[in-house]
Amino acid sequence: MSYKQASYDEPFIGELRSGTTYKIPGKVEEKVLDDLPAGSGREKLPLPEVAEYDVVRHFTRLSQMNYSVDIGMYPLGSCTMKFNPKFADRISTFEGFSEIHPLQPEKSVQGSLKIMYELQEYLKDLSDMDGITLQPLAGAHGEYTGILIIRKYHEDRGELDKRTEIIIPDSAHGTNPASAAMGGFDVVEIPSSDKGTVDLEALKAALSNKTAAFMITNPNTLGIFEDQITEIARLVHDAGALLYYDGANFNAIMGITSPGLMGFDIVHFNLHKTFATPHGGGGPGSGPVAVKEHLKDFLPVPTVSRDGDIYFLDYSHPKSIGRVAAYYGSFNMMLRAWSYITYHGSDGLKENTINAVLNANYLARKLSGKFKIPYKALKKHELVLSTENTGKRALDLAKYLIDHGIHAPTVYFPLIVHEDMMIEPTETVSKADLDQYADVLIKGLNIDDAELKSMPKNLSVSRIDEVKAAKDLKVKWDLE
Amino acid sequence: MSKVPEDLKFTKSHEWFKEENGVVTMGISDYAQSQLTDIVYIELPSVGSKKKAGEVLLTIESVKSAEDVYSPVEGEVVEINKELVDKPELVNSDSYKYWMVKIKKTGNLTESLTPSEYKQFIGE
Numbered sequence: 001m002s003y004k005q006a007s008y009d010e011p012f013i014g015e016l017r018s019g020t021t022y023k024i025p026g027k028v029e030e031k032v033l034d035d036l037p038a039g040s041g042r043e044k045l046p047l048p049e050v051a052e053y054d055v056v057r058h059f060t061r062l063s064q065m066n067y068s069v070d071i072g073m074y075p076l077g078s079c080t081m082k083f084n085p086k087f088a089d090r091i092s093t094f095e096g097f098s099e100i101h102p103l104q105p106e107k108s109v110q111g112s113l114k115i116m117y118e119l120q121e122y123l124k125d126l127s128d129m130d131g132i133t134l135q136p137l138a139g140a141h142g143e144y145t146g147i148l149i150i151r152k153y154h155e156d157r158g159e160l161d162k163r164t165e166i167i168i169p170d171s172a173h174g175t176n177p178a179s180a181a182m183g184g185f186d187v188v189e190i191p192s193s194d195k196g197t198v199d200l201e202a203l204k205a206a207l208s209n210k211t212a213a214f215m216i217t218n219p220n221t222l223g224i225f226e227d228q229i230t231e232i233a234r235l236v237h238d239a240g241a242l243l244y245y246d247g248a249n250f251n252a253i254m255g256i257t258s259p260g261l262m263g264f265d266i267v268h269f270n271l272h273k274t275f276a277t278p279h280g281g282g283g284p285g286s287g288p289v290a291v292k293e294h295l296k297d298f299l300p301v302p303t304v305s306r307d308g309d310i311y312f313l314d315y316s317h318p319k320s321i322g323r324v325a326a327y328y329g330s331f332n333m334m335l336r337a338w339s340y341i342t343y344h345g346s347d348g349l350k351e352n353t354i355n356a357v358l359n360a361n362y363l364a365r366k367l368s369g370k371f372k373i374p375y376k377a378l379k380k381h382e383l384v385l386s387t388e389n390t391g392k393r394a395l396d397l398a399k400y401l402i403d404h405g406i407h408a409p410t411v412y413f414p415l416i417v418h419e420d421m422m423i424e425p426t427e428t429v430s431k432a433d434l435d436q437y438a439d440v441l442i443k444g445l446n447i448d449d450a451e452l453k454s455m456p457k458n459l460s461v462s463r464i465d466e467v468k469a470a471k472d473l474k475v476k477w478d479l480e
Numbered sequence: 481m482s483k484v485p486e487d488l489k490f491t492k493s494h495e496w497f498k499e500e501n502g503v504v505t506m507g508i509s510d511y512a513q514s515q516l517t518d519i520v521y522i523e524l525p526s527v528g529s530k531k532k533a534g535e536v537l538l539t540i541e542s543v544k545s546a547e548d549v550y551s552p553v554e555g556e557v558v559e560i561n562k563e564l565v566d567k568p569e570l571v572n573s574d575s576y577k578y579w580m581v582k583i584k585k586t587g588n589l590t591e592s593l594t595p596s597e598y599k600q601f602i603g604e
Contacts, residue, residue, distance in 0.1 A: 395517075395544075412544045418515065466543035467569070470520040 003405025006064035007460040013058055014477055018051040065460040067407055073433045077382045077410035077422025078221055080251050080273035088336040097335055102327040106312050113311035116304040119338045123288055127267050128260025131296035133303055134288045135329040139248060140175040142268030142287025147183030148321045149266060150213045150242050152298040163212040169198055171222055171414045173248060176215045185212055196222045196375035198232060207239040217246035219380035221414040233263025250274045252381035255350030265292050275337035286333035300324045355427035356381045359434060363425055366438040374417055382424035386417050390445050394419045396452040400444040403456035406437055482511035482604055485576055490598035491590055497552040504553045504583045511602045513575040516542040522568040524560040533590040554587025
């Protein structure tokens, strides 16, 4: 397949002029102006002056200079960039959902509350947990909510002053230490074993009566299942600490096992990953947090409860950490996740998990002769390879993939493998997609370095000046 | 092939250091700078701060990742290379010329590698 991305010299929308003019609705009263401090009024207000056709064309052109799950495979490790099914998008646009207001009387939004209630039940069932909040607005926000629950739990037991540490493995997502630090805890990092899993001796040495929690994801960021997880849970609980499950990789186990069965106390989900709702700029995200019975009292309020056939917002958690979002969270994402779950059913969700794991292992097998794949364990939903043995840099091969119309994998993460690529195909790719991916990546090994470094050539922009982007970032348009 | 000068000592976490009259001068190895790729920021410690051997001394941010750099000695920071505040990329040009921190030794040195041991450690 040949690939050539569209390229436009597209101005910022504030610089576009359609020749249309507009008026700010209503008339500014002189009196209002008099009330303002002197000098705060402005002569000019340079808002975009664009007609509808220019707005649509502007954003369509920008989208053509972009890459998305609607264009091709997007195997960003740990990010789970699944195709977002169109039926779920369509349901989320139904007027009965899209035109409601969060402050409407409960009796007028019973259907929406029912969806939220059912999603709570589904997620609890899938994770084997007892209580849940749908409020957090993204995965990292879910983590932070979980950390606040950990704080509240230890505070409630009168131990917060001494339990100041959260232990995190060196293979963790960067958000884990960030969330722990934001929540006021000291981060204690422990190394992984030579199998790529938690080093039990290191964990034992780190655990103490200062430990508030241990945060891990399972399977971890190397795509390897932590097979000593029940022993880990016992050690953590014996130390009086809580075990936190980073649900970023839940799509690797859903329907097969669960965080609840493994002994976790708190779980966050990434609806925009496992449940195929849009990511990032196309989001917003959604990061529900589920807990075991002994932590239910600390959940944010309100949750959705039912009394017979009546659904209502429940503020009854007496020791709640409070709200973590205005209103009730990203309802549109909940709706898509609910649609995804009900469409697939429990058998379908399990099959998706199996196919995601199969696809990752198929790709690992295809690439294993050419690239070093550290750690022998069977991979789950993603694989981490190193380009070190090939003499090529991961970044250069990533650019080569992009130049062929295939999204690059995550590179240089996890930090414990040099020159690594972290590839997560998900279940939403075909065998043909996987074969093409492997073929292009392997072909890249035969391209000489000078040529590789000149790529990508088929995109609207070539190599970005990453140093300038990091040191001299301009995110503000200067109004004239 | 990374440069490994013969007159320095190295650590497994890729710092180099040398001791002169009770003051330890340190930086990162050529191998470390090439692994980091373009360095965009170095968070240096404040002069007067006290560090234990093996404790986080400073943080380097590159376009690829952010990494902690550890103190090779127990002691007190007596000087930092201020040139790196505005021009951290100098470390990419010569990581041995552009030292980062000078520490007055008050305790033990960390476990160190000789240049030939370090070459072996990085597989070169």
